[in-house]
Each structure stands twice: as C-alpha cells, then as structure tokens.
Amino acid sequence: MNVRQAxxxxxxxxxxxxxxxxxxxxxxxxxWWRMGGSEVDSFEREFAEFHGARHALAVTNxxxxxxxxxxxxxVGPGSEVIVPAFxxxxxxxxxxxxGAVAVPVDVDPHTYNxxxxxxxxxxxxxxxxxxxxxMAGFLADMDALAExxxxxxxxLLQDAAHAHAARWRGKRVxxxxxxxxxSFQNGKLMTAGEGGAVLFPxxxxxxxxxxxxxxxxxxxxxxxxxxxxxxNLRLNEFSAAVLRAQLGRLEGQIRTRQERWAVLAxxxxxxxxxxxxxxxxxxxxxxxYMAMFRVPGIGEDGxxxxxxxxxxxxxxxxxxxxxxxxxxxxxxMGAPDETPDAIAERxxxxxxxxxxxxxxxxxTLLADEQAIHLTAEIVADAVAAA
Numbered sequence: 001m002n003v004r005q006a007x008x009x010x011x012x013x014x015x016x017x018x019x020x021x022x023x024x025x026x027x028x029x030x031x032w033w034r035m036g037g038s039e040v041d042s043f044e045r046e047f048a049e050f051h052g053a054r055h056a057l058a059v060t061n062x063x064x065x066x067x068x069x070x071x072x073x074x075v076g077p078g079s080e081v082i083v084p085a086f087x088x089x090x091x092x093x094x095x096x097x098x099g100a101v102a103v104p105v106d107v108d109p110h111t112y113n114x115x116x117x118x119x120x121x122x123x124x125x126x127x128x129x130x131x132x133x134x135m136a137g138f139l140a141d142m143d144a145l146a147e148x149x150x151x152x153x154x155x156l157l158q159d160a161a162h163a164h165a166a167r168w169r170g171k172r173v174x175x176x177x178x179x180x181x182x183s184f185q186n187g188k189l190m191t192a193g194e195g196g197a198v199l200f201p202x203x204x205x206x207x208x209x210x211x212x213x214x215x216x217x218x219x220x221x222x223x224x225x226x227x228x229x230x231x232n233l234r235l236n237e238f239s240a241a242v243l244r245a246q247l248g249r250l251e252g253q254i255r256t257r258q259e260r261w262a263v264l265a266x267x268x269x270x271x272x273x274x275x276x277x278x279x280x281x282x283x284x285x286x287x288x289y290m291a292m293f294r295v296p297g298i299g300e301d302g303x304x305x306x307x308x309x310x311x312x313x314x315x316x317x318x319x320x321x322x323x324x325x326x327x328x329x330x331x332x333m334g335a336p337d338e339t340p341d342a343i344a345e346r347x348x349x350x351x352x353x354x355x356x357x358x359x360x361x362x363x364t365l366l367a368d369e370q371a372i373h374l375t376a377e378i379v380a381d382a383v384a385a386a
Contacts, residue, residue, distance in 0.1 A: 006314030006378055007371040012363040013191050018248060022241030032237045034058075035219070039240035044197070046247060050165070053174025053199035055206035058235040058243075059213055062161050062183020065196035066094035068233060069157050069179050070129055072208045075100045079128040082154075084114040085323050085343065085350035087133045090183075091159050092324045096334030100128070103336055104325050106347040110278040112292065112357070113140035115349070116148055123152050130156050134163035134173075136359070137189070137287030138279035142168045142176050149178070157181065160199075162289035164189045165254050169282050174199045184239075189254070189289055189362065190246035192239035257288035257365035260372050264365070267376035268293050273383055290359035292320070295383060300355040302386055307358055309382040315375060316364060320357030323350045 026032065026039050034040035040058050048056035059065050075081055077099035083091045085104035092102035105118040112135040119130055130149065132140035140158075149156050158180035160166070160173050167173075173180045182188075184195035200206040208228075211218065216230035268276040277292040295303060303319060310317035324330050325343040336343070344351045364375055 004313065004374070004378055004381060007367060007374050009316065009371065010363050010366040012361065013186065013246075014249070014253075015242075015245070018245035019242050022245050023238055026237040026241040029237070034234050034237065034240070035214075037237040039237040039244065040235050043240040043244050043247070046244060047197055048174065048199065050172075050247060051174035051180075051199055052172035053180075053201065055200040055203065057198045057200065057206060057209050057213060058240060059196045059198065059233040060235060061194045062181065062185060062188075062196040063090040063094055064233045065181035065183065065198045066090060066131075066157070066159060067097055068209055068213055069181050069198045070095055070100070071098055071212060072205050073129050073155055073157060073179065075128045078126060080124060080126045082119050082122050082127060082130045083324070084131075084133050085325060085347040086112060086321060086353050087135070087159070087324060088161070088321055089324055089327060089329055090161075091131060091133055092330060095129075095131075096330075096332075099334065101126075101334050101336055102324070102330070103127075104323075104343055104347060104350070106349050107135075107353065109349040109353065111135070111138060111140075111280055112277060112353060113138065113280070114145075116141055116144040118346075119145075120148050120152075123154060127152070127154050130154050131159055132156065133159040133161075134166060136277060136292050137162045137164075137166050137289040138277070139163060139166055139168045139173075139283040139286075141280060141282075143282070146177065155179070161188065163287055165250055165285065166283060166287040167285035170284060174201070177201055179205065184243060184246075187361070189287055190243060190250050192242040192246070195235055195239050195243060253366065254285075254287050257362060258286065260365040260367065260369070261286075261288050261291065263369055263372045264291060264376060267373065268379065271376070271380045271383060273298075274379070288365055289362055291362070291365055292357060292359045294353060294356045295358065295386070296352070296356055298356050298386060303356050303358065306382055306386055309385060310358070310378065313378050313382065315378055316361035318359050318361070320354055320359060323347065323354040326354065
C-alpha cells in the first residue's frame with residue numbers, strides 16, 4: 001500500500017525579529033554572563049510570573065534543572081527517587097548522578113503519567129522525592145500526588161519539560177505548591193537550543209539552588225567565598241534573550257495546538273488499531289508537547305517500521321521513549337536491586353507503551369486544519385500497511 005505524502009508543516013524552532021532584537025540587545029549590553037548582564041534576571045522574573053511561581057532559576061539545560069532541584073531537596077547517596085518507568089532518561093539519570101537510586105514505577109495506560117498507587121507502594125524510609133513527569137504536556141494527577149506527598153512527607157518534583165504553560169484545574173505549574181523543572185532543548189515548546197529552569201515555591205530553596213548553580217558563590221562575592229559545593233550551571237545572556245522572545249509567543253502557539261488536537265484526536269480514534277493518548281480532563285490547559293498514540297499489539301519492531309513509514313511520507317514521527325529500565329545507561333549507577341524483567345513485571349503498562357507508542361512532533365499541531373486531516377489519513381495508510 002502506498003502512503004500519501006504529508007503537507008509542509010511549520011518549521012521548528014520558530015523565530016522572528018523579536019529574537020534578533022533580543023540577541024542584539026544582549027550583545028550590546030557588553031556583559032554576556034548573568035552576573036553582569038540583565039537578560040537572565042529578566043527572563044527569570046518573566047518565566048516565574050507566567051507560571052505563577054515565587055522564584056525561577058535559569059540553568060544550562062533541563063537535565064541540570066532536575067539534578068539541581070533534587071540536590072537542594074536533599075537527594076544524595078543512600079536516597080531513593082521515585083520516577084515513572086516511561087519517561088526520557090534524564091528523569092532517572094538526574095537522581096543517579098547524585099548517587100541516589102532511581103526507582104521506576106508504572107504509568108497509567110491512557111494518560112502515560114505516573115500511577116499514583118504504584119508510587120505510593122514504592123515509598124520507603126529512604127525515599128526523598130517523588131518525580132511525576134507531565135507526559136506530552138498533560139499533567140499527572142496532581143491532586144492525588146499532593147495527597148500522597150502530605151501522607152508520606154515526601155516532596156514532589158514536577159518534571160515539567162513537556163508542560164510549559166499547562167494548567168491543572170486552572171492552576172499553573174508554579175501554583176501547585178511543589179518544585180518544577182523545565183527544559184528549553186531544541187525540540188521543546190520554547191527553546192534556545194538548550195537551557196532549563198527550576199521553579200521554587202519558597203525562597204530558602206531558591207537561594208540554596210542559586211549558590212549551587214554558581215559554584216557555591218554568592219551574587220556579590222568579590223573574594224571567592226564559595227559557601228557550599230556547587231557547579232557552573234549558569235545560563236548565558238544570549239540564550240535568555242532568545243527565551244524571553246519565545247515566552248512571548250508561547251501561549252498563542254499552545255492555543256493553536258489545542259485547537260488542532262481537538263480535530264486530530266477524534267480522527268485518530270476512528271482509525272482501526274489506534275488508541276490516542278487520553279488525558280485527565282483536569283488538565284484544563286494542556287500544552288501539547290507531542291501528539292501521542294498507541295498501536296496496541298504491534299510490537300516494537302512493528303512500531304519502529306510504522307514510524308519509518310510515517311517519516312518516509314514526510315510526517316515528523318518518532319518512537320515512544322524506551323522504558324528506562326530497558327536502557328544500558330540505567331544500570332550503570334544508582335539502579336534498584338532488581339532485574340529488568342522483574343521491573344517490567346511490575347510495570348506492565350510502561351513495558352507495553354514503550355513498545356507500541358508513537359509521537360508526532362508538536363509542529364504538526366501548528367499546521368492548518370486541512371493538514372491535520374491529511375496527517376490522519378497518512379497515519380491510517382501507514383497503520384494499514386503494517
């Protein structure tokens with residue numbers, strides 16, 4: 001069966017004169033690092049305000065954002081961090097690089113977000129953080145997670161790398177009472193190529209994180225009084241200038257994606273063999289980082305062949321994340337005392353989703369409605385050819 005060719009989707013990243021003006025502004029201020037310039041400071045204020053947080057700290061990338069947040073939350077050797085088994089590897093590696101054990105738990109088969117009951121069952125006296133990942137911009141069950149955190153005394157760290165601007169029952173990510181980490185990598189909903197940020201609900205954690213992200217050195221230090229151990233995770237002024245421009249168009253782009261997903265999802269549901277991601281409706285402003293769907297029973301090889309057919313037709317399609325316990329990297333350090341098969345047995349949904357899920361780049365949801373219909377037709381052709 002021949003698969004028809006895709007429309008010309010909008011390019012990503014998107015930019016215009018706003019980014020150019022910002023780069024010139026950063027250049028001409030004559031100070032290109034955050035301790036001498038103003039772009040990073042301005043971006044942090046704007047990003048925090050946009051997400052309803054008290055503080056934002058910009059850092060080098062999203063993985064460092066997670067690692068820094070975990071460190072100031074008390075994670076270290078001997079600690080455990082609960083993470084969803086179906087996620088990008090940074091979620092677990094950020095904990096493992098601190099000497100902690102990353103404990104994978106299963107996800108919901110429809111939302112692909114962390115199974116709160118599974119997380120509750122995994123809490124031990126060594127658990128220091130529970131890390132929900134807001135998959136594809138649909139928030140995890142923040143009501144149940146807040147209850148779990150209150151019951152156990154274990155704080156939450158939201159991995160919000162997919163969830164810029166998303167809201168849970170009207171509340172922005174920064175209004176949900178927990179630390180949250182974001183990524184600005186090239187494929188994310190707003191980007192400077194790389195970059196990250198951490199939102200903090202309280203000043204004490206923020207100040208500690210600031211020291212650690214700047215080699216343990218206070219802002220006004222002139223005599224190298226490094227107060228605590230840290231690293232250089234500072235974002236540069238040029239990246240911050242670009243991110244300020246990206247933030248300005250973020251909400252409008254997301255509203256377009258929401259409109260297009262409302263068209264695409266029902267079309268995908270009509271395709272025999274496809275099960276689109278079904279979000280919790282309490283995410284009342286999803287950011288749609290990906291358009292995700294499953295093809296149950298297709299198997300990993302079949303799924304990969306399906307993705308190849310879509311790419312050949314011009315659709316920016318990707319295989320879903322590999323379950324973290326199925327990667328060699330996971331077992332290098334900070335892994336639980338289990339075998340991959342043992343983890344798979346208690347994470348059946350993650351095991352299945354990692355083998356049968358497909359995601360379409362979010363730029364597909366910036367195309368016009370006619371392109372959305374054609375995209376669904378191409379997906380139907382490709383699935384029929386499986």
